Amino acid sequence: xxGKMSKFIMPNLQKxxxxxxxxxxxxxxxxxxxxxxxxxxxxxxxxxxxxSAIRVRFGKTEVLAGVHLALAxxxxxxPDQGTFMTSAEMHPMASQQFDIGxxxxxxxELARVIDRGIRESGFIxxxxxxxxxxxxxxQVFVDIVAINDDGNLLDVAGLAxxxxxxxxxxxxxxxxxxxxxxxxxxxxxxxxxxxxxxSMTLHKVGDKIVAxxxxxxxxxxxxxxxxxxxxxxxxxxxxxxxxxxxxxxxTEDMETILKLAESKWTEMFPxxxxxxxx
Amino acid sequence: xxxxxxxxxDDGRKMTEVRPMTAKVGIVPSADGSASFETGKTKAIAVVxxxxxxxxxxxxxxxTGILRVNYGMMPFSVEDRIRPGPNRxxxxxxxxxxxxxxxxxxxxxxxxxxxxxxxxxxxxxxxxRVAGINAAAMALAHAGLPMKQMVSAxxxxxxxxxxxxxxxxxxxxxxxxxxxSTDIPIVLTSRTKEIALLQLDGKIxxxxxxxxxxxxxxxxxxxxxxxxxxxxxxxxxx
Numbered sequence: 001x002x003g004k005m006s007k008f009i010m011p012n013l014q015k016x017x018x019x020x021x022x023x024x025x026x027x028x029x030x031x032x033x034x035x036x037x038x039x040x041x042x043x044x045x046x047x048x049x050x051x052s053a054i055r056v057r058f059g060k061t062e063v064l065a066g067v068h069l070a071l072a073x074x075x076x077x078x079p080d081q082g083t084f085m086t087s088a089e090m091h092p093m094a095s096q097q098f099d100i101g102x103x104x105x106x107x108x109e110l111a112r113v114i115d116r117g118i119r120e121s122g123f124i125x126x127x128x129x130x131x132x133x134x135x136x137x138x139q140v141f142v143d144i145v146a147i148n149d150d151g152n153l154l155d156v157a158g159l160a161x162x163x164x165x166x167x168x169x170x171x172x173x174x175x176x177x178x179x180x181x182x183x184x185x186x187x188x189x190x191x192x193x194x195x196x197x198x199s200m201t202l203h204k205v206g207d208k209i210v211a212x213x214x215x216x217x218x219x220x221x222x223x224x225x226x227x228x229x230x231x232x233x234x235x236x237x238x239x240x241x242x243x244x245x246x247x248x249x250x251t252e253d254m255e256t257i258l259k260l261a262e263s264k265w266t267e268m269f270p271x272x273x274x275x276x277x278x
Numbered sequence: 279x280x281x282x283x284x285x286x287x288d289d290g291r292k293m294t295e296v297r298p299m300t301a302k303v304g305i306v307p308s309a310d311g312s313a314s315f316e317t318g319k320t321k322a323i324a325v326v327x328x329x330x331x332x333x334x335x336x337x338x339x340x341x342t343g344i345l346r347v348n349y350g351m352m353p354f355s356v357e358d359r360i361r362p363g364p365n366r367x368x369x370x371x372x373x374x375x376x377x378x379x380x381x382x383x384x385x386x387x388x389x390x391x392x393x394x395x396x397x398x399x400x401x402x403x404x405x406x407r408v409a410g411i412n413a414a415a416m417a418l419a420h421a422g423l424p425m426k427q428m429v430s431a432x433x434x435x436x437x438x439x440x441x442x443x444x445x446x447x448x449x450x451x452x453x454x455x456x457x458x459s460t461d462i463p464i465v466l467t468s469r470t471k472e473i474a475l476l477q478l479d480g481k482i483x484x485x486x487x488x489x490x491x492x493x494x495x496x497x498x499x500x501x502x503x504x505x506x507x508x509x510x511x512x513x514x515x516x
């Protein structure tokens with residue numbers, strides 16, 4: 001099936017129970033409404049050795065994310081800009097389904113969706129990460145490690161990545177020896193605060209559009225759509241989208257998704273901003 | 279609001295106009311199905327092999343055949359040589375393509391088998407994943423596999439403040455003025471017009487996005503005609 005993953009086995013009875021409860025009462029097995037998120041938990045200071053390292057939890061889904069900066073040569077087509085890379089590891093400790101080794105397609109997709117969101121929005125001010133044009137720049141690494149997968153890793157990892165960047169400290173450059181001597185206590189890496197966007201993944205489970213899915217809901221959903229939205233003079237503006245799985249989206253579902261995304265963004269974005277820049 | 283600077287396309291196309299298309303099936307004789315699809319300078323070929331027994335055996339599914347997609351760009355398809363073999367971009371595109379095609383292909387009649395779809399891009403001028411999907415859908419039909427409906431794919435974009443279809447390389451990756459460029463690959467099913475693939479990076483309002491979908495529907499109808507015409511002519515010697 002999924003390269004590096006073994007199959008998640010779920011009894012048909014459980015599938016029916018989840019779908020029936022949603023279709024008939026609009027409720028989920030854990031008591032949440034279809035559009036309800038689990039409680040968000042953020043903890044800073046996971047590693048003192050990096051520019052930042054944080055823990056983010058939505059319910060029982062837990063992710064660690066850290067930022068490092070290293071010295072690098074700029075790309076020929078952008079000699080005056082720093083470089084950026086995202087990696088994601090679905091560590092075998094996080095789920096029965098994850099195996100050790102080279103990242104599978106799920107980890108690759110997750111890393112790429114998050115990488116694009118940050119890169120294309122221009123969230124990191126790459127020009128300010130240039131030390132000497134054409135020769136030396138800072139390379140920013142965002143490394144994400146899944147600790148426990150109880151569904152919706154995509155959103156938890158995406159949130160972890162932007163919070164880790166928000167908290168990341170500038171390195172101290174030792175020019176004489178051409179190396180980095182740890183990180184500044186006070187100075188943070190340069191960010192374009194206005195372009196911050198927040199990413200939400202909605203799934204179709206049964207006949208309903210569901211936010212912040214559990215592992216079981218994720219397993220039986222027909223499709224998922226990830227929507228990232230940023231702030232455009234107080235109104236949400238779409239900055240990225242990615243559809244996943246083989247189900248198709250009809251016009252009615254799309255209307256529901258856009259409405260739900262707009263209202264959730266309005267509710268969540270101020271909190272997210274507080275975590276990233278607070 | 280700043281004045282919209284993108285009012286004219288370099289190649290003189292209308293904003294809603296797809297580049298000249300050519301499509302053909304049966305281009306690889308040894309395959310079970312094959313097709314090529316070109317739009318402007320972007321060329322895609324797709325080959326279908328299977329249904330055939332899936333190895334290793336533990337990956338088999340006793341209820342249905344499995345669709346497996348492999349997308350790749352040829353080393354000489356763009357100006358900077360691409361290292362042969364898979365990379366993160368190609369693996370992701372393979373997966374989203376697989377999902378899009380899986381939404382219409384029905385392999386329940388072929389348990390324990392795999393159908394491989396190989397997509398290769400010999401020449402790229404933006405829009406390679408959608409061209410690849412257009413070719414792959416034709417190749418699957420050409421292979422005679424059961425499909426609930428066809429799919430057609432198009433890249434819609436926002437260049438500064440103008441919505442356009444079928445972006446070329448300049449519009450996709452070299453236009454940075456004004457509000458820049460937003461690329462939105464879409465795959466639509468032929469009959470029910472449901473979305474089978476959707477990706478987006480850039481900046482776009484919810485209302486503009488709704489218009490993007492409508493423009494995608496019109497363009498996909500044009501593409502579908504070209505695909506169906508090629509399938510009707512398929513199998514015939516030239």
